Amino acid sequence: MRNSLRERRERAGLSQRALAEHVGVTRQTINAVERDRYDPSAELVFALAAFFECDAAALFDPDVELDATVSDLT
């Protein structure tokens, strides 16, 4: 899942290890998320969004393509 985690982390002047400690995961997990090699759980997505004080959608781009949305059904 594409994301702006690295940019936001570097803008905040944090190392991967420091960010990992703040959200309760390992440095390797932060690295894997930044490199788009691991899709984090919803819990971690929201923890990261809360930490950076932004919406989850601003941090992660799920790139979801649907045939329809709920608006199309109403």
Add this chain to the structure above:
Amino acid sequence: MPARLTPRTTRRLTTALSAGGGLALGALVVVGRPLVGVAAYALGMLAAVALQYRSDAVLYDERDTAISRRAAALTLRTYGYASAVVFPALTVAWALGYFDWPAWSVALALGVAAVYLTYGGLRVAVAARS
């Protein structure tokens, strides 16, 4: 001392202690010292647990769980594909008189069957709770 170790070092040490304990058990059983082997194994496992317990850092997280889940699924799939081909083929060979089941192959077949029976049972149980 463990508090000063990095999480990665602690993880590696934990793995080394667990694997070392297991290898020591196997090696000492082979050379006829089974009780010493069990003691070495217990020591390795206790040291690994103590190392993790004394560490303040996050050593394992959701990514480790995901990796373990993926590895377990691949292991089951590998054994499943191998079993689907190998055991029926050996059964046909045995029925035609080209193969005799040595004790180890019977143990292997029963072991694989036990793994899949356990998997099937747990799958039903977990699904019922989900």
